[in-house]
Amino acid sequence: GENVEQHPSTLSVQEGDSAVIKCTYSDSASNYFPWYKQELGKRPQLIIDIRSNVGEKKDQRIAVTLNKTAKHFSLHITETQPEDSAVYFCAASIFNNDMRFGAGTRLTVKP
Amino acid sequence: EAQVTQNPRYLITVTGKKLTVTCSQNMNHEYMSWYRQDPGLGLRQIYYSMNVEVTDKGDVPEGYKVSRKEKRNFPLILESPSPNQTSLYFCASSLNRGSGYTFGSGTRLTVV
Numbered sequence: 120g121e122n123v124e125q126h127p128s129t130l131s132v133q134e135g136d137s138a139v140i141k142c143t144y145s146d147s148a149s150n151y152f153p154w155y156k157q158e159l160g161k162r163p164q165l166i167i168d169i170r171s172n173v174g175e176k177k178d179q180r181i182a183v184t185l186n187k188t189a190k191h192f193s194l195h196i197t198e199t200q201p202e203d204s205a206v207y208f209c210a211a212s213i214f215n216n217d218m219r220f221g222a223g224t225r226l227t228v229k230p
Numbered sequence: 231e232a233q234v235t236q237n238p239r240y241l242i243t244v245t246g247k248k249l250t251v252t253c254s255q256n257m258n259h260e261y262m263s264w265y266r267q268d269p270g271l272g273l274r275q276i277y278y279s280m281n282v283e284v285t286d287k288g289d290v291p292e293g294y295k296v297s298r299k300e301k302r303n304f305p306l307i308l309e310s311p312s313p314n315q316t317s318l319y320f321c322a323s324s325l326n327r328g329s330g331y332t333f334g335s336g337t338r339l340t341v342v
Contacts, residue, residue: 120289125272153330162320163273165330208272217288218263218331222272 121146123211125221132199133229140224142209143191149211152185152192157206157223166207167194199228232257236321236334243311243341251306251337253321261324262304263288263331264296266317273320279304311341 122145132138144152153168169176169183169192176183180199185192192211196203206225212218234255243249255262263278265288275288279298293315295307304323308315318338322331 151328155330162333162335163331164333168330170328210273217278217286218275219289220265220273220275222270 120217121149121211121219123209123219123221125209125224127224128222129225131227131229134199134201136199138196138199138226140194140207141191142221144211147190148213151212153210154183154194155208155210157208163208201228201230204228234321234323234332234334236337239335239337241337241339245312245341246310249308249311251319253304253306253334254302255323256302257323258301259323260326262298263322264306265320265322266290267320268317313341315339316341
């Protein structure tokens with residue numbers, strides 16, 4: 120089955136800096152790659168996703184890139200703000216079957 | 231309001247006492263799934279369902295059962311809970327293939 124690895128496990132940045140979280144996956148058939156944000160004590164929420172026919176997708180301050188050849192994808196957050204502090208999870212699946220999540224990255228944005 | 235509703239939010243039970251965690255969605259979603267979340271391990275899929283009467287095992291199905299008799303409901307059953315099933319459980323649903331999941335509020339289960 121699919122195996123997703125996520126790095127780093129913790130990330131601390133100054134407000135206004137950029138943050139990058141990287142994930143690798145093992146199954147070349149995976150075609151759907153969502154990212155979720157989980158604030159303390161709350162449920163994970165979808166923030167952006169990308170499909171295998173697209174190399175990059177942007178939504179305001181967040182962007183995701185996908186390299187199918189290398190089987191890795193990344194989340195980029197620019198101009199970070201304290202409210203971006205949360206745990207971020209990447210995931211990979213063949214459509215929604217058997218979606219596997221990374222272990223998570225705890226992002227702290229210092230004011 | 232479109233949502234995924236899980237009950238109960240908190241549950242403390244004893245080893246071996248059967249329990250059911252209910253999950254219901256009001257968005258007419260095809261896909262539903264159960265995950266458990268443990269520190270350092272992220273979200274691990276227990277079971278998922280692509281439609282009514284269609285279910286399949288995820289990464290950690292041992293000790294759990296599910297059923298999908300109606301599109302909106304996807305209960306998680308622990309026939310004989312054990313302490314290693316103490317965890318935070320999330321139900322999630324998505325409209326169709328290739329759509330992101332909407333998660334429920336979670337159920338914190340403690341088995342003593």
